[in-house]
Amino acid sequence: MAVTKNLLLVRIFSLLFTAVLSLSSPYSFDTLDVPSSIQKTLDVLSFTTHQSEAATSSSSSSSSSPSLPLHPRDSLFQPQHKDYRSLTLSRLARDSARVDSLNLRLQLALDNVNNSGQTVVQPEVLSSPVVPGTGEGSGQYYTRVGIGSPVKKFYMVIDTGSDVNWLQCKPCSSCYPQSDPIFNPSKSTSYSPLSCNTSTCRSLDSHGCRKGTCQFKVSYADESRAVGEFATETVSFGRSGKVNNVAIGCGRDNKGLFFGAAGLFGLGRGSLSLPAQIKATSFSYCLVNHDSRSWSTLDFNSSMGANSVRGPLIKNKNPILDTLYYVGMSGMSVGGKPVSIPTSVFQIDDSGRGGIIVDTGTTISRLPASAYKSLRDAFAKHTKDLPSATGPSPLDTCYNLTSFKSVKFPTVSFDFSNGKSVSLPLTNYLLPVDSEGTFCFAFAPMKGILSIIGDVQMQGARLSFDLKNSVIGFERNSC
Ligand SMILES: *[C@@H]1O[C@H](CO)[C@@H](O)[C@H](O)[C@H]1NC(C)=O
Ligand SMILES: *[C@@H]1O[C@H](CO)[C@@H](O)[C@H](O)[C@H]1NC(C)=O
Numbered sequence: 001m002a003v004t005k006n007l008l009l010v011r012i013f014s015l016l017f018t019a020v021l022s023l024s025s026p027y028s029f030d031t032l033d034v035p036s037s038i039q040k041t042l043d044v045l046s047f048t049t050h051q052s053e054a055a056t057s058s059s060s061s062s063s064s065s066p067s068l069p070l071h072p073r074d075s076l077f078q079p080q081h082k083d084y085r086s087l088t089l090s091r092l093a094r095d096s097a098r099v100d101s102l103n104l105r106l107q108l109a110l111d112n113v114n115n116s117g118q119t120v121v122q123p124e125v126l127s128s129p130v131v132p133g134t135g136e137g138s139g140q141y142y143t144r145v146g147i148g149s150p151v152k153k154f155y156m157v158i159d160t161g162s163d164v165n166w167l168q169c170k171p172c173s174s175c176y177p178q179s180d181p182i183f184n185p186s187k188s189t190s191y192s193p194l195s196c197n198t199s200t201c202r203s204l205d206s207h208g209c210r211k212g213t214c215q216f217k218v219s220y221a222d223e224s225r226a227v228g229e230f231a232t233e234t235v236s237f238g239r240s241g242k243v244n245n246v247a248i249g250c251g252r253d254n255k256g257l258f259f260g261a262a263g264l265f266g267l268g269r270g271s272l273s274l275p276a277q278i279k280a281t282s283f284s285y286c287l288v289n290h291d292s293r294s295w296s297t298l299d300f301n302s303s304m305g306a307n308s309v310r311g312p313l314i315k316n317k318n319p320i321l322d323t324l325y326y327v328g329m330s331g332m333s334v335g336g337k338p339v340s341i342p343t344s345v346f347q348i349d350d351s352g353r354g355g356i357i358v359d360t361g362t363t364i365s366r367l368p369a370s371a372y373k374s375l376r377d378a379f380a381k382h383t384k385d386l387p388s389a390t391g392p393s394p395l396d397t398c399y400n401l402t403s404f405k406s407v408k409f410p411t412v413s414f415d416f417s418n419g420k421s422v423s424l425p426l427t428n429y430l431l432p433v434d435s436e437g438t439f440c441f442a443f444a445p446m447k448g449i450l451s452i453i454g455d456v457q458m459q460g461a462r463l464s465f466d467l468k469n470s471v472i473g474f475e476r477n478s479c
């Protein structure tokens with residue numbers, strides 16, 4: 001009898017306790033420290049960019065897996081901005097241009113498949129989604145890498161959305177400005193042009209032949225391009241070794257602004273990408289905040305961190321889209337509760353439409369309009385009491401937090417199709433857009449054929465791509 005009574009008391013007690021808990025904490029949230037966030041936006045304007053060798057040398061790890069430094073663009077080549085708002089506006093303009101042209105490119109490609117009744121690749125539209133459309137240049141993250149023999153070092157944009165590697169070469173009929181001297185293949189003993197009849201040449205979406213030598217062309221919706229000879233060259237990873245015979249385009253007629261970079265490394269899933277060319281079975285990167293002056297690494301053949309939240313990597317069966325890294329997701333949660341988004345949004349249909357990719361070239365994550373609206377409304381429901389503010393397009397959910405010290409916001413998480421879930425830190429979905437206390441929800445709607453997980457949502461986590469087992473890992477706090 002006494003035992004039963006005790007049990008009953010325990011039950012009543014725990015029920016009460018649960019009730020109190022759920023009253024004080026109806027949803028999961030994160031707290032924004034407003035003054036310290038604003039201070040950071042002021043600090044970033046006084047940064048001077050740095051390109052010292054000390055900061056750009058290879059990772060100090062002595063492991064034999066190749067590792068490269070990874071810098072946010074603005075820590076290297078940030079143009080002067082009068083205030084944080086103007087810096088934000090230039091980033092968002094660049095981002096919108098990238099997303100629009102990525103979408104246009106995919107749309108045209110898919111239309112092409114439909115019209116002909118079979119998969120006909122339209123190379124002009126396909127070759128690369130990096131679009132320097134705003135006069136400020138494309139590419140959010142840069143690596144520093146050695147190319148040729150003897151080794152010369154170059155800043156290269158990294159892009160998970162394309163495959164073909166290329167850099168500007170001498171003699172150049174047209175080159176945009178870059179920060180390092182232009183690569184001169186005639187001074188490199190390891191440079192070897194590819195002949196037209198090689199399978200490597202034939203794997204290019206757009207290839208030509210001149211005097212028996214393979215010609216590559218990557219072009220962009222806004223008429224930017226890189227055209228030249230396709231070759232193999234040695235790529236050096238500093239202390240972690242080098243790899244010979246990596247296919248790389250030697251661009252001699254290049255148009256567009258890649259803002260200081262000598263060229264681009266494609267990290268896509270195709271056979272010409274850097275990971276494929278160095279036979280990496282996995283790679284990983286950690287993106288530091290755009291405002292950070294610190295740097296992280298791009299690692300190849302490294303094992304996935306033990307604390308990684310793992311989700312499936314999915315391939316688009318449409319060969320036109322097989323470069324992209326699609327993540328198997330089932331939905332998203334706000335404040336710990338699933339948002340009602342049709343699961344079809346995250347699924348790839350028979351024509352290749354739908355699904356969600358990770359893209360290092362996109363800043364703000366994009367969702368189809370109706371899915372975005374559900375996510376935003378779920379978020380806004382918890383923040384009704386905060387004064388709203390007008391933000392820069394495409395951000396439409398902003399707050400004036402000038403007179404606040406600390407503010408609670410609901411958590412946001414990505415829910416993978418295998419049941420695992422990765423919860424984002426607040427800085428990955430609430431962006432300061434000026435130094436006056438305006439903060440915006442960092443997702444946006446998109447009229448397109450897919451959804452995108454952008455940089456802001458990936459920052460601070462190490463993303464690992466296990467190519468062999470088709471698994472993606474998110475490991476928080478590991479830059
Ligand atoms: C392509 O074909 C599919 C299947 O017939 C159809 O559902 C889709 O609307 C077509 N898309 C375009 C852009 O023509
Ligand atoms: C490519 O062409 C070269 C010379 O034109 C020839 O020696 C070689 O065997 C050819 N390779 C293939 C794979 O056809």
Ligand SMILES: *[C@@H]1O[C@H](CO)[C@@H](O)[C@H](O)[C@H]1NC(C)=O
Nearest residue numbers: 065066243278279280281301
């Ligand atoms: C990566 O690992 C694979 C499998 O062990 C190996 O074949 C490849 O050469 C490695 N690549 C590099 C660059 O270390």
Ligand SMILES: *[C@@H]1O[C@H](CO)[C@@H](O)[C@H](O)[C@H]1NC(C)=O
Nearest residue numbers: 387389400401402403436438
């Ligand atoms: C933000 O709120 C403060 C008062 O808390 C006000 O003085 C300021 O004008 C507001 N800013 C904007 C952009 O509305």
